[in-house]
Amino acid sequence: MIDPTGCNEPDPSQVERLRSEIESLRAELEDTNQGVLALYAELDTQAEQLRQASDLKSRFLSYMSHEFRTPLGSIRSITRLLSDELDGPLSDEQHKQVLFISSAASELTDMVDDLLDLAKIEAGRISVSPAWFDMLDLFAALRGMFRPIVDGSTVDLIFEEPQGLPRLFTDDKKLAQILRNFISNALKFTQHGEVRISARREGEQEVRFAVTDSGIGIPEELHGNLFEDFVQIDTPLQKRLRGTGLGLSLCKRFAELLGGRVGVESTPGVGSTFFVIIPLSVTTEPDDGA
Numbered sequence: 001m002i003d004p005t006g007c008n009e010p011d012p013s014q015v016e017r018l019r020s021e022i023e024s025l026r027a028e029l030e031d032t033n034q035g036v037l038a039l040y041a042e043l044d045t046q047a048e049q050l051r052q053a054s055d056l057k058s059r060f061l062s063y064m065s066h067e068f069r070t071p072l073g074s075i076r077s078i079t080r081l082l083s084d085e086l087d088g089p090l091s092d093e094q095h096k097q098v099l100f101i102s103s104a105a106s107e108l109t110d111m112v113d114d115l116l117d118l119a120k121i122e123a124g125r126i127s128v129s130p131a132w133f134d135m136l137d138l139f140a141a142l143r144g145m146f147r148p149i150v151d152g153s154t155v156d157l158i159f160e161e162p163q164g165l166p167r168l169f170t171d172d173k174k175l176a177q178i179l180r181n182f183i184s185n186a187l188k189f190t191q192h193g194e195v196r197i198s199a200r201r202e203g204e205q206e207v208r209f210a211v212t213d214s215g216i217g218i219p220e221e222l223h224g225n226l227f228e229d230f231v232q233i234d235t236p237l238q239k240r241l242r243g244t245g246l247g248l249s250l251c252k253r254f255a256e257l258l259g260g261r262v263g264v265e266s267t268p269g270v271g272s273t274f275f276v277i278i279p280l281s282v283t284t285e286p287d288d289g290a
Contacts, residue, residue: 182211190215
């Protein structure tokens with residue numbers, strides 16, 4: 001049959017075939033959409049399970065840390081009373097044993113504090129409290145804190161005086177905690193030589209704090225994992241030192257809270273430099289006009 005317009009009529013069998021293909025594609029698309037929806041639902045379920053697991057871990061760490069703090073505080077108080085000989089004199093050997101107990105309790109207290117900080121960070125319960133402060137004051141406080149540890153040791157603790165640096169407007173307590181951890185690690189892994197603390201400008205809007213030691217050093221292939229949770233370096237010296245492996249991880253997290261970053265440069269047998277770079281943050285004036 002010829003169309004009056006001059007065009008051939010479509011073949012009914014071809015139309016039916018096209019209609020069948022369209023229906024098949026529509027059914028396939030519907031199946032695909034259902035699969036995608038099911039996948040999204042499964043991902044939502046897994047995300048909720050991960051969130052619940054993370055919350056449970058944070059609560060466990062928090063509860064455990066709080067439960068440990070009380071007996072550890074009691075142990076440290078008792079060892080101080082014994083050392084002061086309030087209940088009678090102690091022999092040299094007894095003084096040595098009490099000192100051992102006190103040191104062990106202090107190390108455990110540090111571990112508990114690290115776990116508690118980790119739990120607070122993961123639960124989002126740690127905030128930044130910025131204030132103006134001078135780096136000379138920060139260095140003076142750190143120097144006084146570590147003086148009893150380095151007095152009489154074979155390691156010199158050197159604080160380089162910051163030159164031409166403005167005051168910072170950031171959370172000095174969290175910055176101090178980062179530097180305390182860096183210094184403490186440097187002293188642990190440096191048997192002789194020096195540990196040097198410095199600060200200098202890094203570009204226009206940042207400052208770089210560095211702790212450099214002449215210790216055992218760290219192989220380059222281990223640098224990438226140093227700031228992860230519960231990571232410790234497997235060395236003969238490390239085996240004699242206890243710890244959670246959380247110190248550097250917490251440093252990284254605190255630095256990120258301050259808008260900064262951490263890093264390490266190290267060569268085995270030469271020494272290491274751990275550093276934190278944070279913003280100066282001196283553009284916003286506080287209400288008191290400081």
